[in-house]
Amino acid sequence: xxxxxxxxxxxxxxxxxxxxxxxxxxxxxxxxxxxxxxxxxxxxxxxxxxxxxxxxxxxxxxxxxxxxxxxxxxxxxxxxxxxxxxxxxxxxxxxxxxxxxxxxxxxxxxxxxxxxxxxxxxxxxxxxxxxxxxxxxxxxxxxxxxxxxxxxxxxxxxxxxxxxxxxxxxx
Amino acid sequence: xxxxxxxxxxxxxxxxxxxxxxxxxxxxxxxxxxxxxxxxxxxxxxxxxxxxxxxxxxxxxxxxxxxxxxxxxxxxxxxxxxxxxxxxxxxxxxxxxxxxxxxxxxxxxxxxxxxxxxxxxxxxxxxxxxxxxxxxxxxxxxxxxxxxxxxxxxxxxxxxxxxxxxxxxxxxxxxxxxxxxxxxxxxxxxxxxxxxxxxxxxxxxxxxxxxxxxxxxxxxxxxxxxxxxxxxxxxxxxxxxxxxxxxxxxxxxxxxxxxxxxxxxxxxxxxxxxxxxxxxxxxxxxxxxxxxxxxxxxxxxxxxxxxxxxxxxxxxxxxxxxxxxxxxxxxxxxxxxxxxxxx
Numbered sequence: 001x002x003x004x005x006x007x008x009x010x011x012x013x014x015x016x017x018x019x020x021x022x023x024x025x026x027x028x029x030x031x032x033x034x035x036x037x038x039x040x041x042x043x044x045x046x047x048x049x050x051x052x053x054x055x056x057x058x059x060x061x062x063x064x065x066x067x068x069x070x071x072x073x074x075x076x077x078x079x080x081x082x083x084x085x086x087x088x089x090x091x092x093x094x095x096x097x098x099x100x101x102x103x104x105x106x107x108x109x110x111x112x113x114x115x116x117x118x119x120x121x122x123x124x125x126x127x128x129x130x131x132x133x134x135x136x137x138x139x140x141x142x143x144x145x146x147x148x149x150x151x152x153x154x155x156x157x158x159x160x161x162x163x164x165x166x167x168x169x170x171x
Numbered sequence: 172x173x174x175x176x177x178x179x180x181x182x183x184x185x186x187x188x189x190x191x192x193x194x195x196x197x198x199x200x201x202x203x204x205x206x207x208x209x210x211x212x213x214x215x216x217x218x219x220x221x222x223x224x225x226x227x228x229x230x231x232x233x234x235x236x237x238x239x240x241x242x243x244x245x246x247x248x249x250x251x252x253x254x255x256x257x258x259x260x261x262x263x264x265x266x267x268x269x270x271x272x273x274x275x276x277x278x279x280x281x282x283x284x285x286x287x288x289x290x291x292x293x294x295x296x297x298x299x300x301x302x303x304x305x306x307x308x309x310x311x312x313x314x315x316x317x318x319x320x321x322x323x324x325x326x327x328x329x330x331x332x333x334x335x336x337x338x339x340x341x342x343x344x345x346x347x348x349x350x351x352x353x354x355x356x357x358x359x360x361x362x363x364x365x366x367x368x369x370x371x372x373x374x375x376x377x378x379x380x381x382x383x384x385x386x387x388x389x390x391x392x393x394x395x396x397x398x399x400x401x402x403x404x405x406x407x408x409x410x411x412x413x414x415x416x417x418x419x420x421x422x423x424x425x426x427x428x429x430x431x432x433x434x435x436x437x438x439x440x441x442x443x444x445x446x447x448x449x450x451x452x453x454x455x456x457x458x459x460x461x462x463x464x465x466x467x468x469x470x471x472x473x474x475x476x477x478x479x480x481x482x483x484x485x486x487x488x489x490x491x492x493x494x495x496x497x498x499x500x501x502x503x504x505x506x507x508x509x510x511x512x513x514x
Contacts, residue, residue, distance in 0.1 A: 003174065029311065033249070036304070056293040064300025068307065068326055075311050075323065132289060133350060 004048055011044035028082075032071055039063040051131040176279070184285045188265055196419045197227035203419075203472050210476045231412070239408035244314030253312060254406070254413030257305035261420035264298050267291035268427045269353045271437045271457040283437075283457070284353060291352040292340055295428060296333070299383060303329045305417070306385075306402045313405035321401030324391050324483065331490040332382035332389075338498035339376040342369045342505040343432045356436030366433040368508070372501035373433045375494050380425040382490065385418065387475040391483055426467035434463050 015038050022034035039062045046055035086092065129135055140148050201216065201223065208215025216223040241247055271283030288294065303326050310322015343365050344350060347358035359365060366373040382389040391401075398404070403414045430436060437460040442452055481489065 027246075029246075029249075033308075040301075052288075052290050053293075056290050056297050059297040060293065060300050064297060064303070065330070068300070068303050068330060071304075071307055071311075072323065072326060075307075075319065133293075 007044070007048055011041045011048070014038075015041040015045065028074055029071065032067065032074060035070075036063050036067045039067070049131075050128045053131060053133040053136050180279070180281060181285060184281075184283075185266075188285060189262065192262065192265060192420060192423065193416075195423060196416050197231065199419045199423065199468060200230065200415075201227050202468075203475075206469070206472045207476045210473075234409055234412040237408040239410060240405075242314055242405050245405060246312040246314070249308050249312035250405075251410065253305050253309035254410045254417070256308070257302065257417035258413050258420075260298050260302040260305065261417040261424065264295055264424045265427070267294050267352050268424070268431055269356055269436060270427075270460050272453060274453055282353065287351065287353050290350050292344065292350045292355070292432075296337060296340070299329075299336075300333065302421075305414075309406070309414070310402040313402075315405050317398045317400070317404045318402050321398045321404070324398075325385065325402060328382055328385075328389065328391060328486060328490075331487060332379040332494070335375050335490065335494040335498040336379035336383065338495070338502055339372040339379065340432065342372040342498075342501050345502070345505045345509060352431050352436075356431055356438060359435040360438055362440050364433065364435045369501050369505050371497055371504065373429075375498040375501065376433065377429060378489075378494055380429060381471070381474070382486075384421045384425050384471075386422065386471055388478040388481050389486060390480060391486060422468060422471050423464070426464045426471065429467055430460060430463045436460065 018034045018038040018041065022031050022038060025031045025034065040059060043055040043058040043063070046052075046058060204226075205215045205223070207213075216226040219225040219229045241250055266285040267288060269282070269284035269287070273280050273282045275281070306325040306329075307322045310318045310320070310325070313319070343355060346365065346368065347355040349355060349358070381387075385391075403411055406414060437456045439456055439459045442455060447455075
Protein backbone atom coordinates (compact mmCIF):
# COMPACT_ATOMS: atom_id res chain seq x y z
CA UNK A 1 0.00 0.00 0.00
CA UNK A 2 1.32 3.38 -0.89
CA UNK A 3 1.45 6.19 1.65
CA UNK A 4 -1.18 8.05 -0.34
CA UNK A 5 -3.66 5.18 -0.09
CA UNK A 6 -3.15 4.83 3.67
CA UNK A 7 -3.72 8.55 4.15
CA UNK A 8 -6.77 8.42 1.90
CA UNK A 9 -8.30 5.60 3.97
CA UNK A 10 -7.61 7.47 7.22
CA UNK A 11 -9.03 10.83 6.10
CA UNK A 12 -11.89 9.24 4.15
CA UNK A 13 -13.01 7.18 7.15
CA UNK A 14 -12.77 10.14 9.49
CA UNK A 15 -14.80 12.36 7.17
CA UNK A 16 -17.49 9.71 6.54
CA UNK A 17 -17.88 8.77 10.20
CA UNK A 18 -17.82 12.37 11.43
CA UNK A 19 -20.49 13.43 8.91
CA UNK A 20 -22.80 10.63 10.10
CA UNK A 21 -22.15 11.52 13.75
CA UNK A 22 -22.78 15.15 12.96
CA UNK A 23 -26.39 14.58 11.88
CA UNK A 24 -27.20 11.98 14.54
CA UNK A 25 -26.10 13.85 17.69
CA UNK A 26 -28.74 15.38 19.97
CA UNK A 27 -26.52 18.15 21.33
CA UNK A 28 -26.17 20.87 18.73
CA UNK A 29 -22.70 21.96 19.95
CA UNK A 30 -21.42 18.38 19.60
CA UNK A 31 -22.89 18.34 16.07
CA UNK A 32 -20.98 21.51 15.26
CA UNK A 33 -17.77 19.94 16.59
CA UNK A 34 -18.20 16.92 14.33
CA UNK A 35 -18.78 19.29 11.41
CA UNK A 36 -15.44 20.93 12.23
CA UNK A 37 -13.75 17.51 12.28
CA UNK A 38 -15.41 16.69 8.97
CA UNK A 39 -14.20 19.92 7.34
CA UNK A 40 -10.68 19.37 8.67
CA UNK A 41 -10.53 15.80 7.33
CA UNK A 42 -11.73 17.08 3.94
CA UNK A 43 -8.74 19.42 4.03
CA UNK A 44 -6.58 16.31 4.43
CA UNK A 45 -8.23 14.77 1.34
CA UNK A 46 -7.51 17.96 -0.64
CA UNK A 47 -3.86 17.70 0.37
CA UNK A 48 -3.68 14.16 -1.03
CA UNK A 49 -5.08 15.57 -4.29
CA UNK A 50 -2.17 18.08 -4.38
CA UNK A 51 -4.51 21.02 -3.75
CA UNK A 52 -2.44 22.54 -0.95
CA UNK A 53 -3.91 26.04 -1.16
CA UNK A 54 -7.51 24.79 -1.13
CA UNK A 55 -6.68 22.53 1.82
CA UNK A 56 -5.24 25.26 4.01
CA UNK A 57 -7.95 27.75 3.05
CA UNK A 58 -10.54 25.11 3.93
CA UNK A 59 -9.10 25.01 7.45
CA UNK A 60 -8.73 28.80 7.80
CA UNK A 61 -12.13 29.79 6.39
CA UNK A 62 -14.47 26.86 7.08
CA UNK A 63 -13.03 25.00 10.07
CA UNK A 64 -11.65 28.22 11.56
CA UNK A 65 -13.61 31.38 10.87
CA UNK A 66 -17.09 30.23 9.86
CA UNK A 67 -17.45 27.46 12.42
CA UNK A 68 -16.27 29.75 15.23
CA UNK A 69 -19.12 32.10 14.34
CA UNK A 70 -21.54 29.13 14.23
CA UNK A 71 -20.46 28.01 17.70
CA UNK A 72 -20.64 31.58 18.93
CA UNK A 73 -24.25 31.92 17.80
CA UNK A 74 -25.22 28.49 19.16
CA UNK A 75 -23.75 29.33 22.56
CA UNK A 76 -25.42 32.73 22.79
CA UNK A 77 -28.85 31.56 21.59
CA UNK A 78 -30.87 28.89 23.32
CA UNK A 79 -31.06 25.76 21.18
CA UNK A 80 -33.93 24.42 23.34
CA UNK A 81 -36.31 26.82 21.55
CA UNK A 82 -35.42 25.19 18.24
CA UNK A 83 -36.44 21.79 19.60
CA UNK A 84 -39.84 23.17 20.62
CA UNK A 85 -40.27 24.65 17.14
CA UNK A 86 -39.57 21.24 15.60
CA UNK A 87 -42.04 19.53 17.93
CA UNK A 88 -44.73 22.08 17.03
CA UNK A 89 -44.19 21.74 13.26
CA UNK A 90 -43.46 18.07 12.45
CA UNK A 91 -44.17 18.66 8.74
CA UNK A 92 -40.86 20.52 8.42
CA UNK A 93 -39.09 17.16 8.61
CA UNK A 94 -40.68 16.14 5.30
CA UNK A 95 -39.31 19.24 3.58
CA UNK A 96 -35.87 18.54 5.00
CA UNK A 97 -36.06 14.96 3.70
CA UNK A 98 -37.09 16.07 0.18
CA UNK A 99 -34.33 18.68 -0.07
CA UNK A 100 -31.77 16.18 1.22
CA UNK A 101 -32.86 13.56 -1.29
CA UNK A 102 -32.66 16.02 -4.21
CA UNK A 103 -29.13 17.12 -3.27
CA UNK A 104 -28.06 13.49 -2.78
CA UNK A 105 -29.38 12.50 -6.22
CA UNK A 106 -27.66 15.47 -7.81
CA UNK A 107 -24.32 14.54 -6.23
CA UNK A 108 -24.75 10.87 -7.15
CA UNK A 109 -25.48 11.87 -10.75
CA UNK A 110 -22.40 14.09 -10.87
CA UNK A 111 -20.16 11.36 -9.48
CA UNK A 112 -21.42 8.38 -11.49
CA UNK A 113 -22.72 9.76 -14.80
CA UNK A 114 -20.88 12.92 -15.72
CA UNK A 115 -17.73 11.08 -16.77
CA UNK A 116 -14.82 11.37 -14.37
CA UNK A 117 -12.49 10.02 -17.13
CA UNK A 118 -11.53 13.47 -18.35
CA UNK A 119 -10.36 14.31 -14.82
CA UNK A 120 -7.89 11.43 -14.68
CA UNK A 121 -5.94 12.55 -17.74
CA UNK A 122 -4.10 15.35 -15.99
CA UNK A 123 -0.60 14.26 -15.03
CA UNK A 124 0.57 14.41 -11.42
CA UNK A 125 3.14 17.13 -12.14
CA UNK A 126 0.49 19.34 -13.75
CA UNK A 127 -1.87 18.86 -10.81
CA UNK A 128 0.90 19.70 -8.33
CA UNK A 129 1.60 22.88 -10.28
CA UNK A 130 -2.10 23.78 -10.53
CA UNK A 131 -2.56 23.41 -6.77
CA UNK A 132 0.17 25.84 -5.70
CA UNK A 133 -0.79 29.24 -4.39
CA UNK A 134 1.35 30.98 -7.07
CA UNK A 135 -0.57 29.32 -9.90
CA UNK A 136 -4.00 30.00 -8.34
CA UNK A 137 -3.06 33.64 -7.78
CA UNK A 138 -1.91 33.98 -11.39
CA UNK A 139 -5.15 32.48 -12.70
CA UNK A 140 -7.33 34.60 -10.39
CA UNK A 141 -5.70 37.86 -11.44
CA UNK A 142 -5.54 37.13 -15.18
CA UNK A 143 -8.16 34.73 -16.59
CA UNK A 144 -10.71 35.08 -13.81
CA UNK A 145 -10.25 38.74 -12.84
CA UNK A 146 -13.87 39.71 -13.57
CA UNK A 147 -15.60 37.00 -11.47
CA UNK A 148 -12.97 37.55 -8.76
CA UNK A 149 -13.63 41.28 -8.55
CA UNK A 150 -17.40 40.71 -8.74
CA UNK A 151 -17.22 38.31 -5.79
CA UNK A 152 -15.11 40.81 -3.87
CA UNK A 153 -17.61 43.59 -4.61
CA UNK A 154 -20.51 41.40 -3.49
CA UNK A 155 -18.77 40.57 -0.20
CA UNK A 156 -17.98 44.24 0.41
CA UNK A 157 -21.63 45.15 -0.20
CA UNK A 158 -22.71 42.42 2.25
CA UNK A 159 -20.25 43.68 4.89
CA UNK A 160 -21.48 47.26 4.57
CA UNK A 161 -25.08 46.02 4.68
CA UNK A 162 -24.42 44.10 7.89
CA UNK A 163 -22.76 47.16 9.44
CA UNK A 164 -25.72 49.38 8.54
CA UNK A 165 -28.21 46.90 9.99
CA UNK A 166 -26.20 46.49 13.21
CA UNK A 167 -25.76 50.24 13.68
CA UNK A 168 -29.50 50.93 13.28
CA UNK A 169 -30.27 48.83 16.34
CA UNK A 170 -28.12 50.90 18.68
CA UNK A 171 -29.38 54.33 17.61
CA UNK B 172 16.82 10.35 0.50
CA UNK B 173 14.30 7.52 0.63
CA UNK B 174 10.91 7.96 2.30
CA UNK B 175 12.00 5.94 5.35
CA UNK B 176 15.03 8.17 5.89
CA UNK B 177 12.92 11.31 5.53
CA UNK B 178 10.46 9.98 8.11
CA UNK B 179 13.29 9.05 10.49
CA UNK B 180 14.97 12.45 10.20
CA UNK B 181 11.64 14.24 10.66
CA UNK B 182 10.81 12.17 13.75
CA UNK B 183 14.25 12.97 15.15
CA UNK B 184 13.73 16.68 14.59
CA UNK B 185 10.25 16.49 16.14
CA UNK B 186 11.59 14.73 19.25
CA UNK B 187 14.45 17.18 19.73
CA UNK B 188 12.18 20.21 19.21
CA UNK B 189 9.46 18.85 21.49
CA UNK B 190 11.92 18.24 24.34
CA UNK B 191 13.46 21.67 23.90
CA UNK B 192 10.06 23.38 23.80
CA UNK B 193 8.76 21.59 26.91
CA UNK B 194 11.94 22.50 28.77
CA UNK B 195 11.91 26.10 27.61
CA UNK B 196 8.20 26.46 28.41
CA UNK B 197 8.71 25.37 32.01
CA UNK B 198 11.75 27.63 32.34
CA UNK B 199 9.87 30.52 30.76
CA UNK B 200 7.40 30.28 33.65
CA UNK B 201 10.34 30.41 36.06
CA UNK B 202 11.87 33.41 34.29
CA UNK B 203 8.52 35.18 34.23
CA UNK B 204 8.25 34.79 38.01
CA UNK B 205 11.83 35.90 38.59
CA UNK B 206 11.59 38.89 36.24
CA UNK B 207 8.23 39.98 37.68
CA UNK B 208 9.74 39.76 41.17
CA UNK B 209 12.71 41.84 40.02
CA UNK B 210 10.39 44.46 38.46
CA UNK B 211 8.29 44.64 41.64
CA UNK B 212 11.32 44.64 43.96
CA UNK B 213 10.60 41.18 45.41
CA UNK B 214 12.71 38.03 45.51
CA UNK B 215 10.60 35.52 43.57
CA UNK B 216 11.07 31.72 43.71
CA UNK B 217 14.62 31.08 44.99
CA UNK B 218 14.30 28.11 47.36
CA UNK B 219 14.21 24.94 45.19
CA UNK B 220 17.74 24.36 44.00
CA UNK B 221 20.33 27.09 43.37
CA UNK B 222 18.45 30.39 42.91
CA UNK B 223 15.28 28.32 42.43
CA UNK B 224 16.36 26.72 39.14
CA UNK B 225 14.54 23.48 40.02
CA UNK B 226 11.28 25.33 40.70
CA UNK B 227 9.68 24.27 37.32
CA UNK B 228 10.03 20.58 38.26
CA UNK B 229 8.46 21.21 41.66
CA UNK B 230 5.58 23.01 39.93
CA UNK B 231 5.02 20.17 37.48
CA UNK B 232 4.97 17.56 40.27
CA UNK B 233 2.52 19.68 42.23
CA UNK B 234 0.18 19.99 39.23
CA UNK B 235 0.44 16.28 38.35
CA UNK B 236 -0.36 15.14 41.89
CA UNK B 237 -3.30 17.51 42.38
CA UNK B 238 -6.86 16.21 42.28
CA UNK B 239 -8.59 16.74 38.94
CA UNK B 240 -12.00 18.31 39.57
CA UNK B 241 -14.67 18.42 36.86
CA UNK B 242 -17.83 20.39 37.71
CA UNK B 243 -21.15 18.52 37.80
CA UNK B 244 -22.72 20.72 35.12
CA UNK B 245 -19.75 20.37 32.78
CA UNK B 246 -19.82 18.45 29.51
CA UNK B 247 -17.03 16.06 30.53
CA UNK B 248 -15.74 15.00 27.12
CA UNK B 249 -15.48 18.53 25.73
CA UNK B 250 -14.09 19.71 29.06
CA UNK B 251 -11.19 17.26 28.52
CA UNK B 252 -10.90 17.99 24.81
CA UNK B 253 -10.34 21.76 25.19
CA UNK B 254 -6.86 21.70 26.81
CA UNK B 255 -5.81 18.98 24.34
CA UNK B 256 -6.70 21.27 21.43
CA UNK B 257 -4.79 24.12 23.09
CA UNK B 258 -1.64 22.01 23.47
CA UNK B 259 -1.94 20.44 20.00
CA UNK B 260 -2.18 23.83 18.32
CA UNK B 261 0.61 25.34 20.41
CA UNK B 262 3.09 22.55 19.67
CA UNK B 263 2.29 21.71 16.04
CA UNK B 264 2.84 25.30 14.90
CA UNK B 265 6.60 24.88 15.48
CA UNK B 266 6.76 22.50 12.53
CA UNK B 267 7.25 25.26 9.97
CA UNK B 268 9.59 27.62 11.85
CA UNK B 269 13.16 27.40 10.48
CA UNK B 270 15.67 27.71 13.32
CA UNK B 271 18.81 27.44 11.21
CA UNK B 272 20.16 26.99 7.66
CA UNK B 273 20.51 23.63 5.91
CA UNK B 274 23.26 21.56 7.54
CA UNK B 275 25.13 18.46 6.38
CA UNK B 276 24.70 15.63 8.90
CA UNK B 277 26.13 12.11 8.34
CA UNK B 278 26.37 12.85 4.63
CA UNK B 279 22.75 14.03 4.33
CA UNK B 280 21.77 17.63 3.84
CA UNK B 281 19.20 18.36 6.53
CA UNK B 282 17.22 21.60 6.62
CA UNK B 283 16.82 22.80 10.21
CA UNK B 284 13.03 22.96 10.04
CA UNK B 285 10.63 20.07 10.63
CA UNK B 286 8.49 20.68 7.54
CA UNK B 287 9.70 23.03 4.82
CA UNK B 288 6.33 23.47 3.12
CA UNK B 289 5.15 25.81 0.43
CA UNK B 290 2.21 27.14 2.44
CA UNK B 291 4.05 27.53 5.75
CA UNK B 292 2.65 30.92 6.76
CA UNK B 293 -0.91 29.90 5.89
CA UNK B 294 -0.38 26.75 7.97
CA UNK B 295 0.43 28.93 10.98
CA UNK B 296 -2.66 31.08 10.38
CA UNK B 297 -4.83 27.97 9.97
CA UNK B 298 -3.61 26.51 13.25
CA UNK B 299 -4.12 29.78 15.10
CA UNK B 300 -7.69 29.92 13.81
CA UNK B 301 -8.20 26.38 15.18
CA UNK B 302 -6.70 27.51 18.50
CA UNK B 303 -9.74 29.73 19.14
CA UNK B 304 -11.76 26.55 19.79
CA UNK B 305 -9.68 25.61 22.82
CA UNK B 306 -10.85 28.68 24.70
CA UNK B 307 -14.38 28.79 23.30
CA UNK B 308 -15.01 25.14 24.15
CA UNK B 309 -13.34 25.40 27.55
CA UNK B 310 -15.63 28.30 28.36
CA UNK B 311 -18.76 26.61 27.09
CA UNK B 312 -18.20 23.10 28.47
CA UNK B 313 -17.45 24.22 32.04
CA UNK B 314 -21.09 25.11 32.66
CA UNK B 315 -20.17 28.31 34.48
CA UNK B 316 -21.03 31.94 33.71
CA UNK B 317 -17.50 33.24 34.19
CA UNK B 318 -16.04 30.59 31.93
CA UNK B 319 -18.63 31.21 29.20
CA UNK B 320 -18.03 34.97 29.28
CA UNK B 321 -14.29 34.43 29.17
CA UNK B 322 -14.60 32.00 26.26
CA UNK B 323 -16.80 34.34 24.25
CA UNK B 324 -14.51 37.29 24.94
CA UNK B 325 -11.51 35.32 23.82
CA UNK B 326 -13.07 34.20 20.54
CA UNK B 327 -14.19 37.74 19.68
CA UNK B 328 -10.75 39.09 20.56
CA UNK B 329 -8.82 36.50 18.60
CA UNK B 330 -11.00 36.80 15.50
CA UNK B 331 -10.66 40.60 15.56
CA UNK B 332 -6.88 40.59 15.84
CA UNK B 333 -6.42 37.79 13.33
CA UNK B 334 -7.55 40.29 10.68
CA UNK B 335 -4.79 42.81 11.31
CA UNK B 336 -2.33 39.96 11.81
CA UNK B 337 -3.17 38.53 8.38
CA UNK B 338 -2.85 41.90 6.67
CA UNK B 339 0.52 42.59 8.35
CA UNK B 340 1.82 39.24 7.11
CA UNK B 341 0.61 40.29 3.64
CA UNK B 342 3.33 42.94 3.53
CA UNK B 343 6.03 40.38 4.33
CA UNK B 344 4.72 38.02 1.66
CA UNK B 345 4.75 40.80 -0.95
CA UNK B 346 8.44 41.44 -0.31
CA UNK B 347 9.62 37.84 -0.15
CA UNK B 348 7.29 36.65 -2.94
CA UNK B 349 6.80 33.35 -1.13
CA UNK B 350 4.84 31.77 1.70
CA UNK B 351 7.71 29.41 2.51
CA UNK B 352 9.26 30.46 5.85
CA UNK B 353 12.77 29.45 4.75
CA UNK B 354 12.52 31.76 1.72
CA UNK B 355 11.10 34.59 3.83
CA UNK B 356 14.21 34.29 6.02
CA UNK B 357 16.54 34.22 3.00
CA UNK B 358 14.84 37.31 1.55
CA UNK B 359 15.96 39.27 4.64
CA UNK B 360 19.70 38.74 4.19
CA UNK B 361 22.06 41.41 5.49
CA UNK B 362 20.21 44.28 7.10
CA UNK B 363 17.13 43.90 4.86
CA UNK B 364 15.06 42.94 7.89
CA UNK B 365 11.35 43.47 7.47
CA UNK B 366 11.24 45.28 10.82
CA UNK B 367 13.29 48.09 9.20
CA UNK B 368 11.63 48.04 5.78
CA UNK B 369 8.04 47.97 7.09
CA UNK B 370 8.08 49.22 10.71
CA UNK B 371 4.30 49.80 10.79
CA UNK B 372 3.61 46.18 9.84
CA UNK B 373 6.10 45.06 12.49
CA UNK B 374 4.25 47.01 15.18
CA UNK B 375 0.78 45.84 14.12
CA UNK B 376 1.97 42.22 14.02
CA UNK B 377 3.59 42.59 17.45
CA UNK B 378 0.41 44.02 18.96
CA UNK B 379 -1.74 41.38 17.27
CA UNK B 380 0.49 38.61 18.61
CA UNK B 381 0.06 39.98 22.13
CA UNK B 382 -3.70 39.77 21.59
CA UNK B 383 -3.51 36.29 20.06
CA UNK B 384 -1.50 34.91 22.98
CA UNK B 385 -3.88 36.54 25.52
CA UNK B 386 -1.05 38.34 27.25
CA UNK B 387 -1.40 41.60 29.09
CA UNK B 388 -2.48 44.29 28.13
CA UNK B 389 -4.93 42.04 26.22
CA UNK B 390 -5.59 39.25 28.73
CA UNK B 391 -9.33 39.93 28.96
CA UNK B 392 -10.34 36.27 28.50
CA UNK B 393 -8.92 35.60 31.97
CA UNK B 394 -9.32 39.03 33.61
CA UNK B 395 -9.18 38.06 37.29
CA UNK B 396 -11.15 40.94 38.88
CA UNK B 397 -14.17 40.45 36.58
CA UNK B 398 -14.17 36.80 35.55
CA UNK B 399 -12.42 34.92 38.42
CA UNK B 400 -10.14 33.07 36.00
CA UNK B 401 -11.99 33.41 32.71
CA UNK B 402 -12.24 30.37 30.47
CA UNK B 403 -10.13 28.18 32.79
CA UNK B 404 -11.97 29.00 36.03
CA UNK B 405 -13.29 25.44 36.32
CA UNK B 406 -10.04 23.69 35.44
CA UNK B 407 -7.64 22.12 37.88
CA UNK B 408 -4.65 19.80 38.03
CA UNK B 409 -3.01 18.77 34.73
CA UNK B 410 -5.82 20.12 32.55
CA UNK B 411 -5.21 23.57 33.99
CA UNK B 412 -1.51 22.99 33.43
CA UNK B 413 -2.34 22.19 29.80
CA UNK B 414 -3.74 25.68 29.28
CA UNK B 415 -0.87 27.16 31.23
CA UNK B 416 1.73 25.35 29.12
CA UNK B 417 -0.11 26.26 25.93
CA UNK B 418 -0.07 29.95 26.83
CA UNK B 419 3.69 29.93 27.31
CA UNK B 420 4.26 27.72 24.27
CA UNK B 421 2.21 30.25 22.30
CA UNK B 422 4.45 33.03 23.57
CA UNK B 423 7.49 31.15 22.29
CA UNK B 424 5.86 30.46 18.91
CA UNK B 425 4.82 34.12 18.63
CA UNK B 426 8.37 35.31 19.23
CA UNK B 427 9.76 32.67 16.84
CA UNK B 428 7.29 33.86 14.18
CA UNK B 429 8.17 37.52 14.73
CA UNK B 430 11.88 36.69 14.44
CA UNK B 431 11.23 34.69 11.24
CA UNK B 432 8.96 37.25 9.60
CA UNK B 433 10.48 40.55 10.71
CA UNK B 434 13.90 40.12 12.35
CA UNK B 435 15.75 38.11 9.72
CA UNK B 436 15.18 34.67 11.22
CA UNK B 437 18.43 32.83 11.91
CA UNK B 438 20.45 35.20 9.70
CA UNK B 439 23.15 37.33 11.28
CA UNK B 440 24.28 40.34 9.23
CA UNK B 441 27.97 40.53 8.18
CA UNK B 442 28.78 37.04 9.50
CA UNK B 443 30.23 35.95 6.15
CA UNK B 444 32.87 38.71 6.23
CA UNK B 445 34.83 37.12 9.12
CA UNK B 446 35.74 33.98 7.16
CA UNK B 447 34.81 31.55 9.95
CA UNK B 448 34.46 27.79 9.28
CA UNK B 449 30.92 26.80 8.29
CA UNK B 450 30.27 24.76 11.47
CA UNK B 451 30.90 27.78 13.69
CA UNK B 452 28.86 30.04 11.40
CA UNK B 453 25.83 27.70 11.62
CA UNK B 454 26.15 27.41 15.40
CA UNK B 455 26.33 31.19 15.70
CA UNK B 456 23.28 31.55 13.45
CA UNK B 457 21.22 29.13 15.57
CA UNK B 458 22.39 30.93 18.73
CA UNK B 459 21.44 34.22 17.09
CA UNK B 460 17.94 32.89 16.45
CA UNK B 461 17.62 31.80 20.08
CA UNK B 462 19.00 35.14 21.30
CA UNK B 463 16.50 37.15 19.20
CA UNK B 464 13.68 34.96 20.51
CA UNK B 465 14.90 35.39 24.09
CA UNK B 466 14.90 39.18 23.75
CA UNK B 467 11.33 39.12 22.42
CA UNK B 468 10.22 36.81 25.25
CA UNK B 469 11.77 39.22 27.77
CA UNK B 470 9.80 41.99 26.01
CA UNK B 471 6.57 39.98 26.41
CA UNK B 472 7.20 39.55 30.15
CA UNK B 473 8.35 43.16 30.59
CA UNK B 474 5.13 44.47 28.98
CA UNK B 475 3.00 42.23 31.19
CA UNK B 476 4.41 43.66 34.41
CA UNK B 477 4.42 47.26 33.15
CA UNK B 478 1.10 48.01 31.46
CA UNK B 479 -2.44 47.82 32.92
CA UNK B 480 -5.21 45.88 31.16
CA UNK B 481 -7.37 47.43 28.43
CA UNK B 482 -11.12 47.78 28.86
CA UNK B 483 -13.07 45.53 26.49
CA UNK B 484 -14.44 48.31 24.27
CA UNK B 485 -10.97 49.89 24.14
CA UNK B 486 -9.55 46.56 23.01
CA UNK B 487 -12.10 46.25 20.22
CA UNK B 488 -11.76 49.83 18.99
CA UNK B 489 -7.96 49.53 19.08
CA UNK B 490 -8.17 46.36 17.01
CA UNK B 491 -10.63 47.56 14.40
CA UNK B 492 -10.10 51.34 14.27
CA UNK B 493 -6.33 51.61 14.78
CA UNK B 494 -4.54 48.34 14.06
CA UNK B 495 -6.61 47.29 11.04
CA UNK B 496 -6.20 50.60 9.11
CA UNK B 497 -2.50 50.70 10.08
CA UNK B 498 -1.94 47.23 8.66
CA UNK B 499 -3.69 48.29 5.43
CA UNK B 500 -1.44 51.39 5.23
CA UNK B 501 1.56 49.10 5.68
CA UNK B 502 0.37 46.91 2.81
CA UNK B 503 0.10 49.96 0.52
CA UNK B 504 3.52 51.19 1.70
CA UNK B 505 5.15 47.88 0.79
CA UNK B 506 3.39 47.82 -2.58
CA UNK B 507 4.66 51.36 -3.33
CA UNK B 508 8.19 50.36 -2.22
CA UNK B 509 8.17 47.42 -4.59
CA UNK B 510 6.86 49.60 -7.43
CA UNK B 511 9.41 52.40 -6.92
CA UNK B 512 12.55 50.43 -6.07
CA UNK B 513 11.67 47.24 -7.94
CA UNK B 514 12.93 45.09 -5.03
